[in-house]
Amino acid sequence: MSIRHGLLALLEAGPRYGSQLRTEFESRTGSTWPLNVGQVYTTLSRLERDGLILQDGQDDGGHPLYSITDEGRGELKGWFAQPVDRTSPARDELAIKLAMAVGAPGVDIRAVIQAQRHHTVKAMQDYTRLKAKALTDGPADRDEVAWLLVLEQLIFQAEAEARWLDHCESRLVRLAEAAAREPAPAPTGAKAPTNATSRPRARR
The missing domain is CATH 1.10.10.10 (Winged helix-like DNA-binding domain superfamily/Winged helix DNA-binding domain)
Known part of the structure; x- marks a missing residue:
């Protein structure tokens, strides 16, 4: 800002x-x-x-x-x-939190996503109610139009964040399914399996 x-x-x-x-x-x-x-x-x-x-x-x-x-x-x-520079985006606490939660011991990342989604959807609903109220209050002056522009940006931002959280959860599900399909690694020091097709050497 x-x-x-x-x-x-x-x-x-x-x-x-x-x-x-x-x-x-x-x-x-x-x-x-x-x-x-x-x-x-x-x-x-x-x-x-x-x-x-x-x-x-x-x-x-x-x-x-x-x-x-x-x-x-x-x-x-x-x-x-001059366009607003987006090549060096500001730090986003939510993106950093989810990035750090991936693989962090004792952290249920899906619970983190669910909690954030609940908060984001509630914020979006609050912004939408404010917009509806502003539109029904009568003719808008310059300041009210400016506020509507800011309010609509917040609504679009919240909608995009909710979609991104859905995407994050879907990606985690796919990763978990892929990990479940991978064969378990052999225990360290395990003996090589005996070749079932080989015959015992005959005694002389």
């Missing part, structure tokens, strides 16, 4: 102060990724240091206002034009 560019996008609409930016960011994303005020002001300080924003007076309540600069608009334009 790019807080840096999100704040620049909000400042493109006009001067804002820190807590106002926090409120608008969370309103636009449905509080999916909540921010604290300290995080906002730390980011604003860095943006100001980089020449992308500047302090632009105060509002009636004495809050310092920030405005985007021409350099900031160029940075924002480039961010919107």
Whole structure:
């Protein structure tokens, strides 16, 4: 998540102060990724240091206002034009957990998958209810449309995760079946079987 560019996008609409930016960011994303005020002001300080924003007076309540600069608009334009890089994906805790569970002693990986599937399906149902409520609340303004986009992404992500968990379970079943068909290894030090077709040597 790019807080840096999100704040620049909000400042493109006009001067804002820190807590106002926090409120608008969370309103636009449905509080999916909540921010604290300290995080906002730390980011604003860095943006100001980089020449992308500047302090632009105060509002009636004495809050310092920030405005985007021409350099900031160029940075924002480039961010919107550039695809999000997927060649270095962020670490996914679930994928790491299942990878570590494979072959781990005492871990029932199918139970891990079942527990995660239950949680994922419940989350998907919750997101779907939120979407239905948003659609029946009346005409959507800009922030509500933005929240719907985020919400639908969460729904699609949960659906994909549920399908992936089904795939993982199917793969484990196939591996278990293949392992069951393999002959058991001979015990260490076992004697070679006697050749049944050979005849005992005659005594002279």
